[in-house]
Amino acid sequence: MIKRERFLAFANFEPVDRVPRRASYIDDLRQRLTEHLGQDPLTYFDMDEGGSASLTPPDGFQFPDYSVYHQEFSGNPLFSIDGNGCGHLNHGFYHFTEYISPLRNVESFREIEEYPFVSNEGWSDTEMRRFCDERHARGESAWIFVGHMYENAWQVRGYEEFLMDLLTQPDWAEYILDRYCENNTRMAIAAAKAGFDCIMTGDDVANQNALMFQPELWREVMKPRWAKVIAAARAIKPDVHIWYHSDGNIWDILDDLVEIGITILNPVQPECMNPYEVRQRCGKNLAFDGCVGTQTTFPFGTTAEMRRVIRELAEGLDALNGGLMLSPTHVLEPEVPIANIEAFFDECDQLVSIRA
Numbered sequence: 001m002i003k004r005e006r007f008l009a010f011a012n013f014e015p016v017d018r019v020p021r022r023a024s025y026i027d028d029l030r031q032r033l034t035e036h037l038g039q040d041p042l043t044y045f046d047m048d049e050g051g052s053a054s055l056t057p058p059d060g061f062q063f064p065d066y067s068v069y070h071q072e073f074s075g076n077p078l079f080s081i082d083g084n085g086c087g088h089l090n091h092g093f094y095h096f097t098e099y100i101s102p103l104r105n106v107e108s109f110r111e112i113e114e115y116p117f118v119s120n121e122g123w124s125d126t127e128m129r130r131f132c133d134e135r136h137a138r139g140e141s142a143w144i145f146v147g148h149m150y151e152n153a154w155q156v157r158g159y160e161e162f163l164m165d166l167l168t169q170p171d172w173a174e175y176i177l178d179r180y181c182e183n184n185t186r187m188a189i190a191a192a193k194a195g196f197d198c199i200m201t202g203d204d205v206a207n208q209n210a211l212m213f214q215p216e217l218w219r220e221v222m223k224p225r226w227a228k229v230i231a232a233a234r235a236i237k238p239d240v241h242i243w244y245h246s247d248g249n250i251w252d253i254l255d256d257l258v259e260i261g262i263t264i265l266n267p268v269q270p271e272c273m274n275p276y277e278v279r280q281r282c283g284k285n286l287a288f289d290g291c292v293g294t295q296t297t298f299p300f301g302t303t304a305e306m307r308r309v310i311r312e313l314a315e316g317l318d319a320l321n322g323g324l325m326l327s328p329t330h331v332l333e334p335e336v337p338i339a340n341i342e343a344f345f346d347e348c349d350q351l352v353s354i355r356a
Contacts, residue, residue: 015322019324026331027095029333052200078090144187166221173221201230209272210249219256226260243263248272301340
């Protein structure tokens with residue numbers, strides 16, 4: 001099988017020649033892995049990845065000057081501002097930063113309305129189309145991340161502030177959500193027109209034990225907006241797969257995700273949800289990308305445990321008949337032993353079909 005055929009077979013619950021697998025790494029670990037392997041791990045392990053692309057702004061486009069929302073950090077070399085205007089204060093621990101929300105102190109809805117949200121309306125899809133065509137020409141699948149919604153909203157407004165808005169002044173929260181929903185919808189439409197195989201979405205809406213808010217609130221506020229994004233893409237490319245990410249225990253909204261058209265669930269975090277129970281509940285409506293714990297097996301397991309976990313997941317979820325891409329449940333952090341990464345890929349590569 002070429003890689004695109006393998007991806008489509010996995011996502012459609014059809015037999016695969018080998019169980020697809022992939023991983024990502026923070027820079028520190030990636031550099032050490034490269035030194036150990038003599039090659040970048042993204043290439044060395046020949047992963048089942050789909051890449052990424054995006055709409056591009058017109059020539060001369062400049063992001064708003066968000067520094068006016070962060071004047072107290074002016075001149076701080078550890079402070080940076082992202083494309084949404086959210087500040088990041090680095091405390092010297094790898095990629096982890098403290099979020100500083102630009103709308104944390106607003107006192108009126110008018111201040112929300114006046115915030116310079118970046119719109120991707122009118123942006124070019126030329127690079128997206130080129131990327132997708134090149135991936136397909138090489139026999140590879142093409143994926144695209146269309147954006148967050150809830151995560152972007154709380155990062156710009158403030159975590160506690162946004163949750164309070166949802167309950168006490170929902171027009172504030174929904175105004176922000178709509179700005180990102182509009183951008184995500186335009187991205188999804190462009191991706192469908194370009195022929196992408198998979199549109200990646202998602203928001204971290206859960207902790208270890210449950211959703212961060214009542215399921216009814218998610219259904220009222222977030223669900224219809226993601227449904228709009230997905231429906232817009234499917235109106236153009238009905239067979240496009242929709243990948244959804246949320247860490248934590250999202251058991252309460254699994255049926256809702258299926259209802260709005262999600263076909264691939266990531267990461268199915270085993271410390272929070274039992275993958276076998278999720279499969280029993282959702283059947284072939286949800287393929288899994290993940291399932292190998294980054295709170296347990298990857299950092300703290302032995303190589304023998306890693307191999308056992310991989311084998312049990314593949315057999316228990318009937319992975320050679322599709323529906324499972326094995327991957328860490330998050331980016332791999334510095335404490336993960338290199339030997340465990342090698343054991344992960346080696347054991348995955350032994351999961352091949354006699355039909356291959």
